[in-house]
Amino acid sequence: MPFEYPSFASRFSIHYTKTREPARTQLEPAFSEAKHKYPGVCVRVYHNRIARVCVSPESVFRHRHRPPSSDMSSSYFDIDDLPGPSNRRSNKNREIYIAAADSGLVPGAPGVPGELVQVGQGQEQEGKEHIQEGEPSNLMSPGIVPSMPNIFMNGAGDDATQRLLQFQNQQLHYNENRTALGRAITTVMAMLKELQAKNHVWPAHYPRFGRSAPPELPSTPPAEADEDEGIDLPDRPNLRRAATEVPSASARANGKGKAIDETPQTPPSPASGSDVPPRLMSSELLHEFNVLKLDLKLGTVSPAQLVQSLEKTAVASLLDGKIAQALKHLLSLRERIEDTASKVLITGDLNAGKSTFCNALLRRNLLPEDQQPCTNVFCEVLDAQINNGVEEVHAIPHGSTYSIKDERTYDVFPLDALERLAVSPETYVLLKVYIEDKRPAEESLLRNGVVDIALIDAPGLNMDSMQTTAVFARQEEIDVVVFVVSAENHFTLSAKEFIWNAAHEKAFIFIVVNRFDNIKDKGRCSRLILEQVSKLSPQTYDDAEDLVHFVSSNKVPIGSSGGSPDDDGDDDNNNDRNNNDDDDLADFDRLERCLRNFVLEKRAISKLAPAKTYLLNLLGDVEALGSYNEDVSRSEVARLKSELEQIAPVYESTLASSVAVSEEADAGIEKTVSSVYEHTRFKLEDVIKNISDVKHVEYPGLLFVYSYASDMRDAMLVTLQQSVLECEEFARKKTTSGFNVLKGMGLQHFQGTPYYTEKVFNSSMMFSRKKDLLARGSVSADIELADFFELDQSEKLSSMGMSLTLATVAGTGAFGVPTTFYSSLASTTSAIGFRNLKNWIMPALTVALFAGVVYFVREVPNVVPRKIAKKLHRELVAVDYVHANAERIASECRKVLKFPSEDLRRAFQAMLDEQATQKSDRTRQIAQAEDALRYFARVHKEAANNRVMISKFDLESVPVESELAAREE
Numbered sequence: 001m002p003f004e005y006p007s008f009a010s011r012f013s014i015h016y017t018k019t020r021e022p023a024r025t026q027l028e029p030a031f032s033e034a035k036h037k038y039p040g041v042c043v044r045v046y047h048n049r050i051a052r053v054c055v056s057p058e059s060v061f062r063h064r065h066r067p068p069s070s071d072m073s074s075s076y077f078d079i080d081d082l083p084g085p086s087n088r089r090s091n092k093n094r095e096i097y098i099a100a101a102d103s104g105l106v107p108g109a110p111g112v113p114g115e116l117v118q119v120g121q122g123q124e125q126e127g128k129e130h131i132q133e134g135e136p137s138n139l140m141s142p143g144i145v146p147s148m149p150n151i152f153m154n155g156a157g158d159d160a161t162q163r164l165l166q167f168q169n170q171q172l173h174y175n176e177n178r179t180a181l182g183r184a185i186t187t188v189m190a191m192l193k194e195l196q197a198k199n200h201v202w203p204a205h206y207p208r209f210g211r212s213a214p215p216e217l218p219s220t221p222p223a224e225a226d227e228d229e230g231i232d233l234p235d236r237p238n239l240r241r242a243a244t245e246v247p248s249a250s251a252r253a254n255g256k257g258k259a260i261d262e263t264p265q266t267p268p269s270p271a272s273g274s275d276v277p278p279r280l281m282s283s284e285l286l287h288e289f290n291v292l293k294l295d296l297k298l299g300t301v302s303p304a305q306l307v308q309s310l311e312k313t314a315v316a317s318l319l320d321g322k323i324a325q326a327l328k329h330l331l332s333l334r335e336r337i338e339d340t341a342s343k344v345l346i347t348g349d350l351n352a353g354k355s356t357f358c359n360a361l362l363r364r365n366l367l368p369e370d371q372q373p374c375t376n377v378f379c380e381v382l383d384a385q386i387n388n389g390v391e392e393v394h395a396i397p398h399g400s401t402y403s404i405k406d407e408r409t410y411d412v413f414p415l416d417a418l419e420r421l422a423v424s425p426e427t428y429v430l431l432k433v434y435i436e437d438k439r440p441a442e443e444s445l446l447r448n449g450v451v452d453i454a455l456i457d458a459p460g461l462n463m464d465s466m467q468t469t470a471v472f473a474r475q476e477e478i479d480v481v482v483f484v485v486s487a488e489n490h491f492t493l494s495a496k497e498f499i500w501n502a503a504h505e506k507a508f509i510f511i512v513v514n515r516f517d518n519i520k521d522k523g524r525c526s527r528l529i530l531e532q533v534s535k536l537s538p539q540t541y542d543d544a545e546d547l548v549h550f551v552s553s554n555k556v557p558i559g560s561s562g563g564s565p566d567d568d569g570d571d572d573n574n575n576d577r578n579n580n581d582d583d584d585l586a587d588f589d590r591l592e593r594c595l596r597n598f599v600l601e602k603r604a605i606s607k608l609a610p611a612k613t614y615l616l617n618l619l620g621d622v623e624a625l626g627s628y629n630e631d632v633s634r635s636e637v638a639r640l641k642s643e644l645e646q647i648a649p650v651y652e653s654t655l656a657s658s659v660a661v662s663e664e665a666d667a668g669i670e671k672t673v674s675s676v677y678e679h680t681r682f683k684l685e686d687v688i689k690n691i692s693d694v695k696h697v698e699y700p701g702l703l704f705v706y707s708y709a710s711d712m713r714d715a716m717l718v719t720l721q722q723s724v725l726e727c728e729e730f731a732r733k734k735t736t737s738g739f740n741v742l743k744g745m746g747l748q749h750f751q752g753t754p755y756y757t758e759k760v761f762n763s764s765m766m767f768s769r770k771k772d773l774l775a776r777g778s779v780s781a782d783i784e785l786a787d788f789f790e791l792d793q794s795e796k797l798s799s800m801g802m803s804l805t806l807a808t809v810a811g812t813g814a815f816g817v818p819t820t821f822y823s824s825l826a827s828t829t830s831a832i833g834f835r836n837l838k839n840w841i842m843p844a845l846t847v848a849l850f851a852g853v854v855y856f857v858r859e860v861p862n863v864v865p866r867k868i869a870k871k872l873h874r875e876l877v878a879v880d881y882v883h884a885n886a887e888r889i890a891s892e893c894r895k896v897l898k899f900p901s902e903d904l905r906r907a908f909q910a911m912l913d914e915q916a917t918q919k920s921d922r923t924r925q926i927a928q929a930e931d932a933l934r935y936f937a938r939v940h941k942e943a944a945n946n947r948v949m950i951s952k953f954d955l956e957s958v959p960v961e962s963e964l965a966a967r968e969e
């Protein structure tokens with residue numbers, strides 16, 4: 001069933017109320033009535049906070065961006081989005097009061113164009129769930145309580161319809177943009193957090209900015225010297241604080257604000273050995289970052305140079321700090337855009353007339369005015385409806401977190417205490433001033449029927465540095481800056497600095513040039529001030545007609561307690577102000593309209609534009625950073641791969657050399673050792689074999705025969721010992737030359753490297769254990785009687801003849817028991833017969849004895865050496881003396897030569913280990929670099945996409961000029 005939406009809207013008003021009665025029962029009758037009459041209407045109540053009015057079809061509200069969903073079957077908007085007094089979402093206790101009243105509403109009334117709404121089946125169905133669970137509420141009088149600002153409702157017919165639709169369109173559009181920006185902020189925050197995490201594991205490279213970039217510019221506003229003739233400011237885009245300004249079109253055309261030179265260039269491969277640095281590695285980034293710029297200062301060194309001179313990790317940690325700051329700022333931006341209320345900061349120089357201006361806006365003598373500084377505490381003026389309609393001051397002490405519901409967090413004062421409180425910054429940090437503004441919504445800024453407004457009167461900028469800093473900090477959390485400047489004084493240094501900073505954050509500043517009545521040459525004054533504004537905030541200057549106003553606030557007639565200036569009250573100023581100049585009043589009226597327009601209708605600009613520009617700048621930086629690091633990591637991957645390619649064959653050849661050298665060293669050692677062994681063995685065997693040839697022991701005679709034998713033995717042992725020493729000496733020489741060979745091999749492979757230290761070999765340290773020389777314990781060679789006789793030499797005995805045989809036998813028989821004696825005796829006896837033997841025995845014995853003595857005397861010098869030599873030989877063989885010594889000497893050689901060969905081996909191992917580590921490091925680094933490459937390529941792409949998407953957010957496309965135009969007429 002068709003119905004006439006505008007008529008419906010004018011009758012069906014939506015309100016909030018603070019009552020606590022149950023909502024559902026109260027609301028239901030009104031809704032059923034509305035539903036019955038206007039089936040296209042669906043009103044929903046959600047959780048005590050949101051009511052939705054749904055009207056079909058979509059063409060009425062032109063929902064361009066809203067995604068389809070089941071909930072979107074009808075065009076709808078939140079009650080919070082509709083005009084209405086005190087429509088804050090934040091107030092939990094707020095309840096919804098919707099009253100529908102029929103005052104002759106006739107569907108399809110004449111004079112209303114066409115069927116605006118067509119209700120279909122789906123909407124009918126939806127209409128059945130009109131009322132959902134609601135929190136306690138109270139249906140107040142079912143009469144119509146106008147909630148739409150009268151500016152929309154004034155008039156009738158087409159005009160009113162148009163204005164209303166336009167306003168609602170604007171609200172929808174604003175909400176869509178707000179939601180989209182909120183989502184974009186969330187996305188960018190997630191992106192930044194990921195970047196921050198990545199920056200910890202892969203420190204991001206900070207780009208070097210191109211030589212073609214403009215020179216480093218001071219980050220402070222221009223000096224006072226510029227004041228009179230306008231200020232000569234350097235190019236703006238390089239001077240950003242919060243960087244919520246999008247680089248100007250001209251700057252973009254010149255390449256400014258374009259972070260990356262997009263001239264296609266192929267990054268040269270590092271392997272190519274080209275001197276041309278890879279793209280973006282040198283001067284490719286033409287312009288400094290906006291948000292992520294590292295502002296370092298050290299003497300005369302430029303920040304860019306300073307950044308480049310820092311360690312990569314130091315830069316990464318500075319960048320980390322910047323990202324953290326950006327995250328914090330994004331949070332406050334999100335809070336700001338989600339806050340349905342608007343905060344208007346009225347600031348300016350000391351005594352510029354801020355309080356007077358504020359009072360003029362409120363048409364009420366509220367804030368203390370004086371020629372001497374009098375506002376020392378921030379005063380936030382709010383609609384008393386927020387405070388249950390009670391006018392009072394909530395003074396918030398230092399350190400307290402204000403909650404209107406918790407009286408412990410503030411002190412309550414009457415309004416007339418303001419004068420006293422405003423000058424006591426020691427006790428209170430903020431004064432919340434709740435006032436009733438009884439003026440109609442189209443006149444009142446506070447109770448405007450659109451959004452909650454907080455007017456914040458700030459202390460003068462030059463009061464003291466603490467206050468000034470507080471004002472600077474404050475501007476970050478507010479939506480609109482109204483800067484009051486004295487027409488007599490123009491902009492001071494602090495004023496310039498403040499506007500400079502605020503302009504980057506807000507883009508637009510509302511500038512009030514106050515005390516204009518005191519200026520004689522008004523034309524010159526306005527020209528000079530506008531010139532300064534053009535330098536400080538070009539965007540404000542571009543819109544100067546609406547944003548820069550020359551007024552005399554003290555000429556505005558005001559009442560004493562709010563409401564209209566006609567109210568009774570004997571304010572002293574009234575008399576003066578009632579003698580107002582028409583021009584001054586007209587100027588102030590215009591200012592008010594523009595301010596309303598800026599604060600209320602152009603919320604898209606005052607509230608959303610800073611977030612959009614900040615996001616664009618931030619994403620521009622992230623895109624440039626991503627692109628730069630993408631290229632850096634790509635060249636890093638290429639470099640690492642080429643290094644790995646070089647390391648692999650080096651490793652292989654080191655390994656091969658190591659094996660070859662090791663084998664060569666072992667073979668060399670074995671050769672040396674076996675030659676020493678052979679030499680020792682040969683030498684000792686020879687010496688032992690000829691040991692009886694010892695010459696230098698003289699035979700001292702028969703009486704000293706034992707001593708002779710003993711000396712002879714010692715001489716033999718000394719000879720043997722000597723030869724062992726000679727063998728050891730030989731071994732020393734051989735070992736020395738073996739050592740030198742090994743040392744030469746070491747030097748050949750490792751000279752000058754840390755792996756190998758040249759060693760000095762001291763051969764005298766070899767064979768230091770003397771007891772190894774001769775095993776005296778095992779070779780005793782004790783002298784015995786037998787050592788003097790050699791009985792087993794039969795050839796010698798037979799040569800002495802038969803006659804001596806007996807004597808020999810007798811002689812030897814006296815000394816011994818040889819078996820030959822018995823056999824000789826038997827044979828002799830049988831030859832000469834036993835009787836003859838008796839006669840011959842004595843002379844024979846005598847002869848034999850004599851012969852024996854002679855033999856003994858003659859043979860001892862020959863027999864003793866032989867006998868001792870034999871004995872020694874036997875004993876030496878028994879202890880395996882030759883082999884033992886040869887082995888000992890050879891072992892010593894091997895042991896000594898092992899040290900240099902082990903050194904060599906260790907050196908190779910260390911080199912191999914290092915190369916293996918390099919290899920595995922490169923492999924790991926390649927994986928990391930490839931990971932970083934993938935990540936930064938993604939960040940680059942995502943940032944670019946998001947930037948394009950956000951740049952398409954059209955914050956201003958819904959015009960609201962008609963209302964202004966109508967009023968201008």
Ligand SMILES: Nc1nc2c(ncn2[C@@H]2O[C@H](COP(=O)(O)OP(=O)(O)OP(=O)(O)O)[C@@H](O)[C@H]2O)c(=O)[nH]1
Binds near residue numbers: 349355459514554
């Ligand atoms: N002639 C003239 N005087 C004004 C105008 N506006 C304010 N004044 C006077 O300037 C003086 C200072 O005004 P305030 O409103 O107290 O200035 P303020 O900037 O709030 O001062 P502080 O908050 O203390 O920094 C007062 O004596 C006002 O009467 C104006 O438009 N014209």
